Amino acid sequence: MSDMLQQIVKELKERLPGAVATGIFSVTDGLMLAVASDVPETDMDAMSAIHSSIWEKIRNFLDVLPSEIVGNMQSMILETDDASFYIVVDKGMRIALMAAVSSKGNLGMLRLMSQKYLEKVLELIYR
Amino acid sequence: MQIRNVLQTIHREIGRCHFVSCFDLQSGLPLDSASDQDRYDSETISAAFGSILDLIIVSQQKARNQTVRTILKGFTELILETSLSSFFVLVPDRHIKMAVVIGAPADVKIGFIRLCIKKHLQEMAQALKSIMA
Numbered sequence: 001m002s003d004m005l006q007q008i009v010k011e012l013k014e015r016l017p018g019a020v021a022t023g024i025f026s027v028t029d030g031l032m033l034a035v036a037s038d039v040p041e042t043d044m045d046a047m048s049a050i051h052s053s054i055w056e057k058i059r060n061f062l063d064v065l066p067s068e069i070v071g072n073m074q075s076m077i078l079e080t081d082d083a084s085f086y087i088v089v090d091k092g093m094r095i096a097l098m099a100a101v102s103s104k105g106n107l108g109m110l111r112l113m114s115q116k117y118l119e120k121v122l123e124l125i126y127r
Numbered sequence: 128m129q130i131r132n133v134l135q136t137i138h139r140e141i142g143r144c145h146f147v148s149c150f151d152l153q154s155g156l157p158l159d160s161a162s163d164q165d166r167y168d169s170e171t172i173s174a175a176f177g178s179i180l181d182l183i184i185v186s187q188q189k190a191r192n193q194t195v196r197t198i199l200k201g202f203t204e205l206i207l208e209t210s211l212s213s214f215f216v217l218v219p220d221r222h223i224k225m226a227v228v229i230g231a232p233a234d235v236k237i238g239f240i241r242l243c244i245k246k247h248l249q250e251m252a253q254a255l256k257s258i259m260a
Contacts, residue, residue, distance in 0.1 A: 057179050058207065064175040069145050069230065071211030081201030108238075 005034035012117045018105030023098045086110045130254040134161040140243045145230035152224040176228045220252040
């Protein structure tokens with residue numbers, strides 16, 4: 001299954017215009033399941049730790065705001081000068097798919113393809 | 128233009144909006160807000176969003192990997208989508224340590240919210256600068 005997950009992130013990175021990195025994380029423990037990256041010297045442990053911290057903060061955020069407007073977390077878009085990051089999580093908050101595109105990338109395409117590939121991942125892991 | 132006017136304009140243009148708020152990134156304290164509903168007090172909103180921005184700022188400084196640090200340094204915007212709402216956090220001008228946060232129901236398209244924000248980005252930056260002056 002590990003090879004198949006790796007194949008999925010690789011395929012997403014190749015098909016997504018402007019993609020520089022894609023990855024699959026376990027939301028519960030923050031560990032990375034598969035990754036494909038063009039970024040040199042990418043520290044996977046650091047990425048996992050950052051990802052895990054982000055989800056912890058998001059949980060805190062969801063706890064603070066009134067429940068009638070919050071609901072369940074679905075996705076996050078982080079934009080910087082050089083890149084856009086999209087993290088989409090499944091309804092059960094188990095698996096997250098992350099994709100990063102350069103500033104030339106398209107947000108609509110990023111969202112659409114990431115959601116489509118998350119479904120593929122879920123089917124592979126939980127079918 | 129005063130920041131409250133800009134926040135109210137964005138609130139009105141989006142139409143259905145939980146809140147539009149502005150806060151100081153260093154202290155995490157609210158500066159001003161526009162909201163139809165009293166229950167979304169700006170202190171709660173600031174506390175919630177402040178923790179997320181804090182993470183980004185801390186990650187910029189502490190990330191050991193140069194690439195990760197560089198990526199996070201250029202932070203401009205964060206969008207969180209939940210089953211009931213969309214939340215935006217943006218820094219209109221990185222030289223001014225202030226952020227604007229917007230919450231809207233999930234059925235209001237994020238592209239539309241983003242368009243409304245982008246339209247008023249310059250005015251927001253100007254208004255924030257005038258607070259600092």
